[in-house]
Amino acid sequence: MAVDESGVSGARRRADARRNEQALLDAAAAAFLACGVNAPVRDIAARAGVGVGTIYRHFPTRADLVVAVYRHQVEACAEAGPTLLADCDTPCVALARWIDLFVEFLVTKHGLAEALRSDDAAFEALHAYFLDRLVPVCARLLDAAAAAGEVRPDVAAYELMRGVGNLCIGAGHDPRYDARRLVDILVAGLRPQ
Template identity: 45%
Template structure:
């Protein structure tokens, strides 16, 4: 188990890298990431010897956050609201992923298992939200989690000029479509 200061450094590096990748792309100088994290470049390289290690770690952390968020939202909100809040969080995740997109599709073996990791973690978490919302009668009952994830990702492509307003509006329309034909299931 890493020491507390090492854990803090790791968390700071991952958050700094996510922000830098989102803003400047994955080719941002490591000095910028280390500076944002408040650590030296030697600390960054100790945790992530290769840039691909850092990119994969940022992506995996985002997957874990999106997955955990689904469970929390399902416990804290009504089914329809939980699904909508999760979709909005996933939209922000996609914005982060666009900063990583070129690297993730580069063929580098460091990224080869990330899609499987994403699908085996995020899809079941979303399926639970979809099941709850369908049982409550707030969405239709034939929504596949991977299809919804893909649709949200496609609707979340950055608009010219940046910003997430367009993506939020488009995902809202998609969710409205899921409500069409909804029926509460008898239990």
């Protein structure tokens, strides 16, 4: 609930505005599925049956649109952290499971991992949202695992997540590259000593 239409989502807005926003979210989701998160603005507008101006009115930057489309899944991922920590046998297992979840999310969204790492200013907000929401969750898992002596204590949640995100870039384009495997190796490298 960090980036939003500031709580005024369904309230004092014209009916057509609300309709269009929903149409845009649906269209964007479809376009992202087909072309990745860099789907042309005009395509998304066409799919939604609106003009390009309407996109920019509802979502001033591309990041806003991407965040809106994926918010539910990011939230679900964030909420899974504490649950896993409570349910798993060891913090290390919980951490591994949670990273699996995160990786699964990233690799199934073409171009999302790339966008997270893009130096394009438009994606700054995307980067920020993902990090704000997920790094604290990761940090709790990591701290618990470190406290249990299961991972080396000198790794920050931020760099771990960035590393995992980077490893997911290009996943799915190339059958010889399995991001999940590489992430497993990275996680294995977290063991102490």
